[in-house]
Amino acid sequence: MSWLGNSSLTIAAIIGGSIVLALLGAFFGLLYRGIDRKLAAHMQGRIGPPIIQPFRDVRKLLAKESIIPDGGVSWLFQACPFIGLVASILLLTYIPVFGPGALLEGYGDLILILYLLIIPSLALVVGGFASSSPFATVGAQREMVIMMSYEFPLVVAIIAIAWRISHVTDINPFIFSTVAQYPIWNQVGPVGVAGSLILLFTLLVVTPGEVAKVPFDIAEAETEIAGGLLVEYSGRNLALFYLADTIKAFAMVSLVVALFFPYNLSPVIGIGAAAPAFVVDALFFLLKVFLVMFISVTLIRTAMARFKISQASYIYIMAMTLIGLVGLILLHVDMIV
Amino acid sequence: MSLNAIKRALWIYHINTGSCNGCDIEILAALTPRYDLERFGMMLVGSPRHADVLLVTGPVARQMAPRLKRVYEQTPDPKVVLQVGSCGMEGGVFYESYNLVGPVDQHIPVDVYVPGCPPRPEAIIEAVAKAWVKLEKAEQVA
Numbered sequence: 001m002s003w004l005g006n007s008s009l010t011i012a013a014i015i016g017g018s019i020v021l022a023l024l025g026a027f028f029g030l031l032y033r034g035i036d037r038k039l040a041a042h043m044q045g046r047i048g049p050p051i052i053q054p055f056r057d058v059r060k061l062l063a064k065e066s067i068i069p070d071g072g073v074s075w076l077f078q079a080c081p082f083i084g085l086v087a088s089i090l091l092l093t094y095i096p097v098f099g100p101g102a103l104l105e106g107y108g109d110l111i112l113i114l115y116l117l118i119i120p121s122l123a124l125v126v127g128g129f130a131s132s133s134p135f136a137t138v139g140a141q142r143e144m145v146i147m148m149s150y151e152f153p154l155v156v157a158i159i160a161i162a163w164r165i166s167h168v169t170d171i172n173p174f175i176f177s178t179v180a181q182y183p184i185w186n187q188v189g190p191v192g193v194a195g196s197l198i199l200l201f202t203l204l205v206v207t208p209g210e211v212a213k214v215p216f217d218i219a220e221a222e223t224e225i226a227g228g229l230l231v232e233y234s235g236r237n238l239a240l241f242y243l244a245d246t247i248k249a250f251a252m253v254s255l256v257v258a259l260f261f262p263y264n265l266s267p268v269i270g271i272g273a274a275a276p277a278f279v280v281d282a283l284f285f286l287l288k289v290f291l292v293m294f295i296s297v298t299l300i301r302t303a304m305a306r307f308k309i310s311q312a313s314y315i316y317i318m319a320m321t322l323i324g325l326v327g328l329i330l331l332h333v334d335m336i337v
Numbered sequence: 338m339s340l341n342a343i344k345r346a347l348w349i350y351h352i353n354t355g356s357c358n359g360c361d362i363e364i365l366a367a368l369t370p371r372y373d374l375e376r377f378g379m380m381l382v383g384s385p386r387h388a389d390v391l392l393v394t395g396p397v398a399r400q401m402a403p404r405l406k407r408v409y410e411q412t413p414d415p416k417v418v419l420q421v422g423s424c425g426m427e428g429g430v431f432y433e434s435y436n437l438v439g440p441v442d443q444h445i446p447v448d449v450y451v452p453g454c455p456p457r458p459e460a461i462i463e464a465v466a467k468a469w470v471k472l473e474k475a476e477q478v479a
């Protein structure tokens with residue numbers, strides 16, 4: 001299922017593939033950010049920025065001066081944007097994007113993804129603390145709280161799916177190719193479908209927290225703590241965090257797609273040849289990402305106002321975890337009846 | 338990298354140096370669906386570190402003078418300063434008040450002035466457009 005075939009996966013192929021993935025990830029991350037801003041503006045009755053606006057923003061930030069605050073830990077302050085960006089790109093190499101399997105398929109599974117998802121947020125937290133601004137410190141503490149909160153429902157949802165799939169096959173259920181081979185919807189009865197829908201809902205609510213969007217953007221709240229974590233970042237460093245943020249959003253939504261909608265279009269409409277099938281699958285994948293992004297990011301952020309940190313943490317730890325567990329129980333009930 | 342990139346992606350930081358809030362409300366009005374500043378790629382940001390445009394409203398109160406200078410220094414280059422409202426130019430309704438330390442341009446260099454008490458949102462948007470032109474000119478000289 002891999003792009004390159006595991007046996008021939010050489011160092012050069014890994015490096016080349018990662019660079020291509022990084023460029024594609026940055027391009028589509030920024031593109032989806034632009035679409036998101038445009039749609040949000042339309043929903044508010046505004047015209048909104050052009051879709052290429054995020055590209056302009058990044059280009060502008062690269063042309064600006066990068067200030068390092070006097071009281072900050074200079075090397076840590078400058079290293080964190082790079083760590084965040086690299087970790088976000090790393091996510092893309094393990095998550096299947098554009099139809100075929102992931103670049104490093106077989107080298108890491110869902111458990112690894114769970115850990116990798118933490119690193120960009122952690123880079124933000126460390127960068128915030130290293131900038132020595134009280135606003136950034138408050139933001140960093142809030143980010144840590146929210147990180148610990150959404151981890152629980154996220155894990156519940158992923159484990160529940162893997163656990164259900166482990167009952168239909170002996171292959172490791174945490175590998176994406178297994179998830180793609182046994183899509184959750186095809187394995188379960190009506191009760192299980194209800195359970196899967198609940199788990200999907202859980203993941204859709206975790207996504208805005210994971211990518212720090214309203215109503216869960218308490219750590220970057222511009223109106224109360226002046227940009228929070230990023231308050232001291234400017235110029236190139238801010239551009240790197242901006243890119244890392246868009247790539248992570250793209251990766252996170254791809255993860256939801258890979259878990260719940262691992263279907264490809266080419267077998268359905270009967271395209272056999274490799275090249276056209278790849279194009280069709282890639283376009284279909286982009287459509288799926290757009291739909292998930294639209295529901296879990298654009299729609300939610302336009303419809304809601306920002307939560308307080310205590311509310312956000314309560315929603316994740318109590319409400320979403322319980323909802324996720326109900327989904328897990330329904331999946332179990334489905335096997336008994 | 339040239340300044341060309343900045344023209345269509347101006348991020349604005351708003352600092353209030355003792356304004357009566359009239360101008361601040363007009364700036365918010367510029368963000369509403371009727372005027373929609375964002376369609377020109379402009380955005381209100383929460384930190385001077387992210388800003389390209391420093392938007393100053395109000396006369397300079399004595400306590401605000403050192404803060405105004407500090408925020409100006411915190412804004413990364415290249416930057417432009419917009420001064421919105423009559424009271425920051427010559428005092429306006431606060432003329433000769435005991436707690437003012439003079440117009441904004443005695444403390445930081447101002448690029449574009451927007452008179453009015455308060456000015457209309459159209460005037461503020463036009464001022465930002467003039468700031469583009471100014472950055473372009475600076476680019477041609479450089």
Ligand code: SF4
Nearest residue numbers: 356357359422423424
């Ligand atoms: S110019 Fe007029 S409306 Fe604006 S801050 Fe000054 S006094 Fe208020």
